[in-house]
Amino acid sequence: MAAFTAWVEYIDTSTVLIFLVVFLCALWLLSSSDGPTNWPPGPKAWPLIGNADLFWNNDHVYMSFVELAKKYGEICHLCLGPRGHLVVLTGHEVIREAFVEKGEYFSNRPTFIPLVKYTTNGKGIVMQHGPHHKLLRRFTLKALRDFGVGKSSLEEKIKEEVQIVLAEFDAQQDVPFDPKQLFDKAVSNIICSIIFGQRYSYDNEEFQHLLSAMNYTFENSGPRNAAAAWLPGPLALTFFPKFRKFIEVDRQTKDFVRERIAEHRETFDEENVRDFIDMYLKAEKDGEETGALTDENIFQVIVDLFLAGTETTSTTLHWGLLYLIHNPDVQRKCRQEILQVVGQDRLPEMKDKGKLPFTEAAILETQRLGSIAPTAVVHTVSEPIKFRGYDLAKDTFVLPNLYQSHTDPAIWEDPFAFNPDRWLDENNKLKNNPAFMPFSVGRRMCLGDSLAKMEMFLFFTTLLQRFDFGMVDADNPPSTEGFQGITRSPPKYELLTSRA
Ligand code: HEM
Numbered sequence: 056m057a058a059f060t061a062w063v064e065y066i067d068t069s070t071v072l073i074f075l076v077v078f079l080c081a082l083w084l085l086s087s088s089d090g091p092t093n094w095p096p097g098p099k100a101w102p103l104i105g106n107a108d109l110f111w112n113n114d115h116v117y118m119s120f121v122e123l124a125k126k127y128g129e130i131c132h133l134c135l136g137p138r139g140h141l142v143v144l145t146g147h148e149v150i151r152e153a154f155v156e157k158g159e160y161f162s163n164r165p166t167f168i169p170l171v172k173y174t175t176n177g178k179g180i181v182m183q184h185g186p187h188h189k190l191l192r193r194f195t196l197k198a199l200r201d202f203g204v205g206k207s208s209l210e211e212k213i214k215e216e217v218q219i220v221l222a223e224f225d226a227q228q229d230v231p232f233d234p235k236q237l238f239d240k241a242v243s244n245i246i247c248s249i250i251f252g253q254r255y256s257y258d259n260e261e262f263q264h265l266l267s268a269m270n271y272t273f274e275n276s277g278p279r280n281a282a283a284a285w286l287p288g289p290l291a292l293t294f295f296p297k298f299r300k301f302i303e304v305d306r307q308t309k310d311f312v313r314e315r316i317a318e319h320r321e322t323f324d325e326e327n328v329r330d331f332i333d334m335y336l337k338a339e340k341d342g343e344e345t346g347a348l349t350d351e352n353i354f355q356v357i358v359d360l361f362l363a364g365t366e367t368t369s370t371t372l373h374w375g376l377l378y379l380i381h382n383p384d385v386q387r388k389c390r391q392e393i394l395q396v397v398g399q400d401r402l403p404e405m406k407d408k409g410k411l412p413f414t415e416a417a418i419l420e421t422q423r424l425g426s427i428a429p430t431a432v433v434h435t436v437s438e439p440i441k442f443r444g445y446d447l448a449k450d451t452f453v454l455p456n457l458y459q460s461h462t463d464p465a466i467w468e469d470p471f472a473f474n475p476d477r478w479l480d481e482n483n484k485l486k487n488n489p490a491f492m493p494f495s496v497g498r499r500m501c502l503g504d505s506l507a508k509m510e511m512f513l514f515f516t517t518l519l520q521r522f523d524f525g526m527v528d529a530d531n532p533p534s535t536e537g538f539q540g541i542t543r544s545p546p547k548y549e550l551l552t553s554r555a
Contacts, residue, residue, distance in 0.1 A: 077144050095131060095142055097127055097134070101219075103137070105137075106135065107135050117430050118458075121459045139452070140447075141451070142451075146463075153425070153453065155495075161434055161436060163434065163437045179358065180359050180361075180502070181432065191347050191356055194335075196502055201334065210275075213514075216404070220518075227552055238368075243262075249330060250332060250360055251330060252330065253293070261311070264419050265307065272305070303354055309354070312361065315357075316350075371427055375511075377545045381473065386523070403513065409515070412484065420473055420474065420477070422511075426461045426493070428495070433453070434499060435451065439449075457493070460490045461492075463490065505530065521554055524552055527551055536550075
């Protein structure tokens with residue numbers, strides 16, 4: 056990193072231009088023999104850059120994909136410059152066919168991208184594939200289960216955090232207030248309890264710094280900055296100033312995790328396994344599955360869980376309150392149901408879930424319309440294959456357009472209306488819809504879905520039991536148009552809280 060920075064300080068414009076010309080010529084040469092010719096249909100590509108212009112300064116790439124699907128169909132091919140190919144899958148059937156039925160071929164990640172190599176070192180769960188990924192995923196799922204996901208021990212932890220959040224909302228009554236940071240802290244503390252065995256006070260500076268670093272990563276790592284991920288380090292540092300900050304933020308997060316692991320090694324007691332890190336230390340001591348359970352892998356798994364487990368759930372809660380202030384009737388109906396089933400004298404619990412269908416429908420509707428992972432995380436093809444009559448080369452990028460699946464007018468009536476009733480049948484029971492895939496499907500499906508569902512249920516129900524949420528200025532309602540970083544987030548907004 057220091058070497059990159061020093062390099063950047065000493066180069067002048069002509070050096071950069073020469074380097075750029077050589078780089079482009081190399082790309083041009085590389086593109087001369089470029090895989091199969093029977094690609095799926097797609098828009099015409101420019102020389103060298105292909106269709107990469109689609110991503111440039113585009114905060115709604117998933118919406119551009121919706122338009123492309125109308126023209127080119129369920130499988131659309133885009134060229135991303137020499138040897139870079141992307142297929143966008145549109146429609147739940149084609150997505151399930153690729154990720155579930157043909158999951159063996161469609162479940163790799165683009166480990167060859169320079170930024171991915173740099174930040175993950177080829178380790179962890181999110182950006183690794185192959186036998187180590189499989190083993191780490193199994194170990195992590197088991198550890199999450201053993202630690203209490205789906206059990207009352209973890210429910211108690213979530214409820215403790217929910218109570219702290221209630222007190223914070225209470226303190227902000229009748230004052231315009233943006234709840235995003237509060238949700239970040241609360242949700243992050245739950246994942247911190249699981250991984251590090253401790254929660255942090257909301258005014259702890261290191262914790263706050265870490266969370267704002269994480270937000271920076273999520274806001275700036277979306278498709279609009281994707282080009283930076285492709286360039287070799289020096290070029291990326293030169294042309295994308297955000298890349299420098301991104302690398303700095305990545306270092307800060309990793310330093311934090313490294314310190315926690317070192318502390319755990321010093322205080323480890325195999326008779327008292329406190330958290331995820333201890334589970335790893337114990338497995339290491341017992342000589343379990345040594346192939347993948349290395350310090351480097353576990354270190355990256357922890358970074359993965361910390362990043363994937365915080366922003367996603369927090370952003371969903373943030374969308375939820377935005378939709379609720381736009382839909383006071385839904386809010387009232389949820390509260391009525393909660394008060395009828397739970398009352399005011401105790402907090403809602405997971406055992407109440409089956410008895411609160413309308414409230415649950417409101418949560419599902421938030422996930423559908425918020426679509427926080429509009430194109431999931433990019434997959435790649437593991438070997439040359441034929442798919443629905445088309446040839447796909449090894450390493451072709453694959454994105455499922457989950458946003459389109461959640462807003463397709465052929466599936467959802469009046470898709471942009473926030474309408475929990477669409478989830479209920481005539482007996483007031485929840486209905487499944489195969490087009491609903493907020494956690495994606497197949498071998499790379501989110502492994503935190505059970506935890507996220509517990510968190511969303513306990514936060515939503517408890518907040519609605521206690522508070523009424525309203526707009527700061529009903530004549531100027533906050534926008535519900537999302538913007539895309541790694542996740543699709545609501546725009547910044549403030550609300551007013553009052554006791555229900
Ligand atoms: C509402 C909250 C959440 C949503 C909507 C969500 C959604 C997703 C999606 C769409 C993917 C990509 C799947 C694919 O590539 O096909 C994913 C991956 C992942 N998520 Fe989540 N997630 C949420 C919460 C969490 C939580 C709480 C955790 C941590 C405990 C977590 C950990 C992960 C991990 C580790 C992966 C990578 C899985 C792999 O590559 O094998 N997520 N998530």
